[in-house]
Amino acid sequence: MPKIIVEVMPKEVLLDPQGKAVANSLHRTGHKDITAVRIGKRIELHFDRPVTEADVAAAQKIGESFLSNAVIEDVVAVTVEDN
């Protein structure tokens, strides 16, 4: 059944302590080429019917108003996955 994937990232200019911690660990384990890590979240909205344009628009809205904190996060992608 199809799902809409909403991806949320911390705003680029703000500190991402989780990403920083993971980047530090990666550096310690030898992955020196990775210069930075930023960690966001992926949210799946499941449907048991085909997804419409209106659903995607609604998901974008839900993403911005409910699933993310607009003060410190951005919705970076809303995509549809069929399987």
Place this chain on the structure above:
Amino acid sequence: MALFKKKTPFVPSGVDTTANAAATPQKEQPYALLGLKDDEYNRIREILGRRPSSSELAMYSVMWSEHCSYKSSKIYLRQFGEKVTEDMKKHLMVGMGENAGVVDIGEGWAVTFKVESHNHPSYIEPFQGAATGVGGIVRDILTMGARPIAVMDQLRFGAPENPDTARVVHGVVDGISFYGNCLGLPNIGGETVFDKVYQGNPLVNALSVGALRHEDLKLAKASNPGDLVILFGARTGADGIGGVSVLASETFDSTGPSRRPAVQVGDPFAEKVLIECCLELYAAQVVAGIQDLGGAGISCATSELASNGGAGMRVQLQHVLKRDESLTPEEILMSESQERMMGVVPKKHLKAFEAIVNKWEVEYSVIGEVINEDRLYINWGEEEIVNVPPRTVAHDGPVYERPVAYPAYQDALNANNVHVAANGNGLHRQNHNSSELAAQVVQIISSPNQADKGWITDQYDRYVGGNTALAQPDDSGMVRVSETTGLGIAIATDANGRFCQLDPYQGAKLALAEAYRNVAVSGASPMAVTNCLNFGSPENPEVMWQFKQATAGLADGCLELGIPVTGGNVSFYNQTGDVAIHPTPVVGVLGVIDDVARRIPSGWQDAGHNIYLLGVTKDELDGSVWSEVVHGHLGGRPPVVDLAFEKQLAEAIAAASEQGLLASAHDLSEAGLAQAVAECTLRFGMGARIWLNEICERDGVDRTAALFSESTGRVLVSVGREDDVKFVGLCEARGIPVLRIGVTDNSGELEIQELATWNLADLGAAHKGTLAELFG
């Protein structure tokens, strides 16, 4: 150091240099958008003899803001330093003006404590606002050379039933617990008050206390030319620089970095490492001066260090480690990125400094050096962007004597007391209807402001570190400082906005008296005072009058009690639309106890003890919880404060405690005797039988006043039968009115004779269920 060595052929970067500023005097600058008034901008031009560069404008605008310069409050804050006696200063190692005051508590130990507001960020983004509030105050304490040992929070939220209140409550409480718990600092108390006046402007004040050995005291100054200026900790990003974006848009075209966020994101794990790193740097004696970076970031740290040390500084801003390479110089100067410190390090200690920060994996960069000239020079590469006398930025900002006006509403408010309200009939009292009066007791102790705050404080770690002796719901928080002797400190904070609205002078004294009494009943001796003065707009003369009155009340009160104000914080512009909050001067009192094992519990623990009420009950219900919860009324005059008596009372409690006569002691304040009795019985689940008739007879008050009056100078104590005679004799000898009003028992019930009997489980459920029901 190769700070200023030419490396490549010079290419102008396009930043606004001082040379450019001198050459283009007519250039329009967006100073008004940065909050500077015309005359302030003109004064900057006068000081510099030219227009400021945009970086200089950024620095002056943020350092001359109300938040950093205290320009409206300064003339009133002076009295905290003036209304003091030599005796009051004798334990004061560092007074007002530094990052936090430092008090000598004996045995070679000192403590430093301070409260700061983080109100506005906590409304925009409650979680990060509250979290970084904790982080900021902890760094202030660390800056003095102390190890932070505890935190407390003073919170004011909007009406509990308003849906937005839950958003703020959850965010703030989560933010505080997240940051404090991650740091491993016990949160030992504070306050939570709900009132619709805080709806669009919650108050989030954070207190921290730290301990240090006398010789470890550090000051924020750069006085030795040649010493290196090192920025260490987190990298600098675009945090909390919302306002400065007008400058960014000037130096970049309109497609450049756009809207910058006004909030900061905290990283408590980075702060924990920074704390340990700093303490090791102090122990190795490799820093000559240290300053934390909070509001106004590098602008503040560089200018204050130089100004305090009576020296100058030369800084290369491109050496600042950045998280975001697109930052402009103005933004770097104003960024409020968290978890950063600035150290002044003698060159010969650089290697040792590097070894320590590297061990803790803390990033650092040498950004400048101290110079023997009264000047702060900041370069962006080869171009000079700042060239100012540091004192004009840090300390000689504008000072205003704002107009004050007696509020137009004040007389009517004071006249509308509980005896004449309700169309001249007075607020109705259920003196002759026991079941109604008993219902009021339950209504009051389960109202959001009087209900148990466990739902909030249980989310905080109160005992981490193993040194917490008392914490919420006790009257004050107490922590052990010396693990060998048991020497410890107690802190209580209080503010009653309703009383302050009725009379800000008395209201501030009342807050002081309550905090003082709260410390005294824990068995500690009050020693020093801090404050966080939350008010509306200073540009409103009526608010300024409240501020003038409250500061005078607090200073006079401290003089009467003989304990000094060691520092504090002012937060103005707390209002929703044009409506100011109630004046809320949070007063914190710190006390010392020679052994925390001697602390006095706040609740009853043993059956068969006598319960005594110390002090006199008057019919003082104006501004009370009873008038608010039962009648929705605010008017009249707050209770009278007698600080000489408070002092006498505190001394009597100390004497009784030293002789081991007190099984418990609990302060009477909001909601009076009814609240105190409920808390004493519920604290450890010990039943009791109480009678009110002797209070009514001796003090000439009715049952409503006996239960709910908020007369000051009262304490409820329990005493073992074997100590009765001694205890009553001690009180009488010291002139403390003492009345036996009950006994504790194993009944599992609270009986107030001729009124009601409650099962403790039911009473506890009513008292403890409210917040969980509202927000759980």
